[in-house]
Amino acid sequence: MSEHYEENRVPLDTVLQGDCRELLKTLPDKSVDLVFADPPYNLQLRGELWRPNLTHVDAVTDAWDKFDSFIEYDRFTREWLFECRRVLKDTGTLWVIGSYHNIYRVGSIIQDLGYWILNDVTWVKSNPMPNFRGTRFCNAHETLLWVKKSEKQTKYTFNYQSLKAGNEDLQMRSDWHIPLCTGDERLKLNGEKAHNTQKPEALLHRIIRACTNPGDVILDPFFGTGTTGAVAKKMGRNWVGIEREEVYAKLAADRITMVVPPLVPDADLPAPLDKPKTKIPFVALLEHGLMQAGDELKLARTNHVAIVQEDGTIVCMNLRGSIHKVGSLCLNKPSCNGWDHWLYQHKQTGEYLPIDNLREPIRKAMATPLNADEPRTQSVVRERKRVRQAIRE
Ligand SMILES: C[S@@+](CC[C@H](N)C(=O)[O-])C[C@H]1O[C@@H](n2cnc3c(N)ncnc32)[C@H](O)[C@@H]1O
Numbered sequence: 001m002s003e004h005y006e007e008n009r010v011p012l013d014t015v016l017q018g019d020c021r022e023l024l025k026t027l028p029d030k031s032v033d034l035v036f037a038d039p040p041y042n043l044q045l046r047g048e049l050w051r052p053n054l055t056h057v058d059a060v061t062d063a064w065d066k067f068d069s070f071i072e073y074d075r076f077t078r079e080w081l082f083e084c085r086r087v088l089k090d091t092g093t094l095w096v097i098g099s100y101h102n103i104y105r106v107g108s109i110i111q112d113l114g115y116w117i118l119n120d121v122t123w124v125k126s127n128p129m130p131n132f133r134g135t136r137f138c139n140a141h142e143t144l145l146w147v148k149k150s151e152k153q154t155k156y157t158f159n160y161q162s163l164k165a166g167n168e169d170l171q172m173r174s175d176w177h178i179p180l181c182t183g184d185e186r187l188k189l190n191g192e193k194a195h196n197t198q199k200p201e202a203l204l205h206r207i208i209r210a211c212t213n214p215g216d217v218i219l220d221p222f223f224g225t226g227t228t229g230a231v232a233k234k235m236g237r238n239w240v241g242i243e244r245e246e247v248y249a250k251l252a253a254d255r256i257t258m259v260v261p262p263l264v265p266d267a268d269l270p271a272p273l274d275k276p277k278t279k280i281p282f283v284a285l286l287e288h289g290l291m292q293a294g295d296e297l298k299l300a301r302t303n304h305v306a307i308v309q310e311d312g313t314i315v316c317m318n319l320r321g322s323i324h325k326v327g328s329l330c331l332n333k334p335s336c337n338g339w340d341h342w343l344y345q346h347k348q349t350g351e352y353l354p355i356d357n358l359r360e361p362i363r364k365a366m367a368t369p370l371n372a373d374e375p376r377t378q379s380v381v382r383e384r385k386r387v388r389q390a391i392r393e
Helices: 020-026 070-087 103-112 160-166 201-211 227-234 246-257 283-287 323-331 355-367 377-392
Strands: 014-017 032-037 088-098 116-125 141-148 175-178 217-220 238-243 296-299 305-308 314-316 319-321 342-345 352-354
Touching: 014 246, 020 070, 020 238, 032 070, 032 201, 070 088, 070 103, 088 103, 088 201, 103 116, 103 141, 160 201, 175 201, 201 227, 217 227, 227 238, 227 246, 238 246, 283 355, 296 323, 314 323, 319 323, 342 355, 352 355
Parallel strands: 014 238, 032 088, 032 217, 116 175, 217 238
Antiparallel strands: 088 141, 116 141, 296 305, 296 342, 305 314, 314 319, 342 352
């Protein structure tokens, strides 16, 4: 936990205690990769709530969740969301979780500030609290909004392939079935639950896995018990938490100290599934003998034929340039991905295929480690166990 830190630098792996509207202003522009925010819900609960067996229901009635009016709540929401957008990198995204009490107001402010919604995810609670009065449906879900900084933002981390592989090769959906935080995971203070709205680690695990890579920086402006920081550390990410209440800030810092970070992934393991593809320029096809000067390329769905030149340019109808430039001029379009539109004739089958297919063997050769026959997985697993054991001792 830190009260003194250098302004204009992201204080990594630190809990900052105070009001996030003030503290966010001290963080530099475009400095974090992901924001996860679990703001006050502004629950409009009226009166005490009792179970049928006359035990008291421990609902969220904390001072930090109270606002005098919707206007006040909206002003508060606008302030922190504005600052989060400023501190997010241009490749970053933001998640915010809420219930029907606040998520519609938050969503509308998000859009007003220029953010662009990518998904709304429903967290279906497999063990929700019943509606004791029997006057409404049992409220069994919360909503998460996943947003980018603007409509125009083209790059952001979404580990689509590894999420799918981890989900038994099925595309991940926007309905997430995860139980409430209970049992040993629930932090206790003097035998009572320490915080009313501690989120399950499984929820954060999924978000962090989907939207960050090891070494990225995750900011949580409403840190509570530090669930975001604990999971970030477990997954080898950096984190920054802001929490107004001293008791929670301390609890979070102590919780995270006990977390064992993972070992750095072994360089010899196969690359992660969503690793950006190595850039291979067109001329590399000539360098590797996969194509040669004088070869013909056909432009898909047209009669245009281009001739490949030794320097990696192509010539078609007296136009000379890159596969992209000549493609866009022939098609009379502002842009053209030449890798997909120019076709080569397969030597054996005679079939016309996109030239992009020819890049794969080069990528494969570049990615194959020298000792590829030696599987390293077992020794990595053994080494991890040894380090964990050593840290515990
Ligand atoms: C919904 S809880 C977050 C719980 C957290 N996700 C967890 O798993 O423990 C919201 C937290 O924000 C804190 N908070 C409320 N207003 C704040 C503010 N203006 N600045 C910083 N923290 C604030 C509250 O004290 C509370 O701990």
